[in-house]
Amino acid sequence: MPNPTEAADLSGRRAQAARNDSAIVDAARAVFLDDPKAPVSAVAARAGVGISALYRRYGGKEDLLRQVCHDGLRRYIAEAEQALAEDDDWQAFTSFLFRIVDADVHSLTVHLAGSFEPTAEMGADAARSGKLAERLTRRGHQSGRLRSDFTPADIVLVLEGCAALRFPDPERTRRLRRRYLALQLAGLDTAAGAAQDAGLPGPPASEEELGWRWRR
Amino acid sequence: MPNPTEAADLSGRRAQAARNDSAIVDAARAVFLDDPKAPVSAVAARAGVGISALYRRYGGKEDLLRQVCHDGLRRYIAEAEQALAEDDDWQAFTSFLFRIVDADVHSLTVHLAGSFEPTAEMGADAARSGKLAERLTRRGHQSGRLRSDFTPADIVLVLEGCAALRFPDPERTRRLRRRYLALQLAGLDTAAGAAQDAGLPGPPASEEELGWRWRR
DNA sequence: GGAAGAACGGAACATTCTGTTCCGTTGTTG
DNA sequence: CAACAACGGAACAGAATGTTCCGTTCTTCC
Numbered sequence: 001m002p003n004p005t006e007a008a009d010l011s012g013r014r015a016q017a018a019r020n021d022s023a024i025v026d027a028a029r030a031v032f033l034d035d036p037k038a039p040v041s042a043v044a045a046r047a048g049v050g051i052s053a054l055y056r057r058y059g060g061k062e063d064l065l066r067q068v069c070h071d072g073l074r075r076y077i078a079e080a081e082q083a084l085a086e087d088d089d090w091q092a093f094t095s096f097l098f099r100i101v102d103a104d105v106h107s108l109t110v111h112l113a114g115s116f117e118p119t120a121e122m123g124a125d126a127a128r129s130g131k132l133a134e135r136l137t138r139r140g141h142q143s144g145r146l147r148s149d150f151t152p153a154d155i156v157l158v159l160e161g162c163a164a165l166r167f168p169d170p171e172r173t174r175r176l177r178r179r180y181l182a183l184q185l186a187g188l189d190t191a192a193g194a195a196q197d198a199g200l201p202g203p204p205a206s207e208e209e210l211g212w213r214w215r216r
Numbered sequence: 217m218p219n220p221t222e223a224a225d226l227s228g229r230r231a232q233a234a235r236n237d238s239a240i241v242d243a244a245r246a247v248f249l250d251d252p253k254a255p256v257s258a259v260a261a262r263a264g265v266g267i268s269a270l271y272r273r274y275g276g277k278e279d280l281l282r283q284v285c286h287d288g289l290r291r292y293i294a295e296a297e298q299a300l301a302e303d304d305d306w307q308a309f310t311s312f313l314f315r316i317v318d319a320d321v322h323s324l325t326v327h328l329a330g331s332f333e334p335t336a337e338m339g340a341d342a343a344r345s346g347k348l349a350e351r352l353t354r355r356g357h358q359s360g361r362l363r364s365d366f367t368p369a370d371i372v373l374v375l376e377g378c379a380a381l382r383f384p385d386p387e388r389t390r391r392l393r394r395r396y397l398a399l400q401l402a403g404l405d406t407a408a409g410a411a412q413d414a415g416l417p418g419p420p421a422s423e424e425e426l427g428w429r430w431r432r
Numbered sequence: 433g434g435a436a437g438a439a440c441g442g443a444a445c446a447t448t449c450t451g452t453t454c455c456g457t458t459g460t461t462g
Numbered sequence: 463c464a465a466c467a468a469c470g471g472a473a474c475a476g477a478a479t480g481t482t483c484c485g486t487t488c489t490t491c492c
Contacts, residue, residue, distance in 0.1 A: 014438090016440080020439090037253065039480080044441095051440095051482095052439080052440055052441065053439075053440055055482085056439070056440080060480075061481090160381060161396055162377065164377055165376060168428055175418040176373065179370075180373060180374065186402075187398075187400055187401070188399065193408070201391070202391040204392075230468090232459090233468065236468090255450050256451060257451085260470095267453095272468070
């Protein structure tokens with residue numbers, strides 16, 4: 001029995017099916033990232049497959065949305081865990097932010113929220129990602145460099161601001177997002193000279209406020 | 217002949233018409249800010265007006281979009297000019313950013329671009345707003361506080377990042393946007409301690425890159 | 433070799449959505 | 463009271479879109 005995750009040694013229809021599996025999720029991610037309301041046909045077109053190849057795999061549009069979003073959430077968690085493995089505290093914190101920005105994984109969750117009924121497993125993963133962001137923030141503070149009034153909720157919104165920047169060329173998008181992430185990091189890093197005497201204005205967002213998107 | 221801009225002393229139908237004028241643009245701004253693809257009926261409903269009241273004023277949806285966008289552009293210019301009137305250079309620069317963020321006027325232009333054929337007058341105003349942003353940036357540099365690798369193109373993207381933050385309560389939205397604008401300002405302000413030795417990564421966006429949204 | 437089946441492409445279908453028009457009504461003016 | 467301005471919202475036509483279905487192609491197994 002051939003391993004379905006190894007597409008290389010498959011031939012003909014099987015190989016095509018394996019390729020399509022990833023082509024479809026990749027296309028769906030790209031298309032819905034660009035326009036959360038995009039029609040299913042746009043996803044199929046971008047993937048270079050017929051519509052039936054899509055409906056064979058997903059029960060419907062909502063199911064597709066859910067899978068793509070959950071996939072993004074899992075990537076987020078994976079990146080966070082890799083960042084957490086870093087030795088230096090400040091490195092762990094900053095590399096986390098750069099990783100998420102590079103992976104372009106944050107806006108997925110944000111823009112697609114509310115367009116499908118989340119599963120229980122997604123809820124668990126979302127909670128998990130929250131815990132990870134908390135731990136990363138704590139390490140930032142432990143390093144002594146992260147300004148004291150920065151909270152885990154700020155991570156969400158800093159990332160959201162970066163994710164809003166979008167250009168036709170994905171690589172250019174990545175570079176420019178890094179530029180503004182670096183700018184915000186400069187404002188966060190007391191070792192870079194950020195004066196804390198003038199604290200950030202207004203309280204950070206509450207959990208309540210960050211969760212409203214998920215309501216349908 | 218009654219002054220059409222003064223609604224107070226008009227009666228009956230005339231007064232209603234005057235109220236509707238502003239109710240419709242306000243509603244259109246709010247609705248399209250929330251969803252650039254929103255149907256015309258949503259604008260009418262939000263304005264508490266029938267559809268005919270809307271079509272009496274605008275030739276069609278595209279015309280409405282254009283007017284709302286142009287109105288936003290004009291507000292942008294007005295805010296920039298007021299900021300320019302500030303005495304202190306650094307004050308002029310920062311107050312400009314806060315003004316635009318508070319007026320929630322930047323994302324209008326950004327999100328609606330490309331959904332209508334811009335007029336020549338809009339092009340002129342867009343050029344004008346560009347010049348103003350340049351002058352404001354120059355004053356920032358003249359104050360000696362703005363880090364040297366910050367360009368007018370950065371203004372656009374910093375504002376865009378802030379505009380991406382949106383919550384059900386407009387006042388809360390404003391507060392939180394200010395929080396992240398302040399964070400970026402802390403990264404920009406050499407007087408606040410921002411170390412310039414580590415420059416911002418990647419070149420800023422070019423005019424070309426910033427203009428692609430307007431293509432249809 | 434051929435029958436059965438897996439996977440596919442894309443036309444076809446049924447809705448829903450949405451921009452625009454149109455008509456009857458209401459209030460205003462001369 | 464006649465002409466008119468403005469309005470509300472039903473009606474209409476056409477586009478958009480989620481989903482199904484059928485004929486085709488390639489693979490596998492007897």
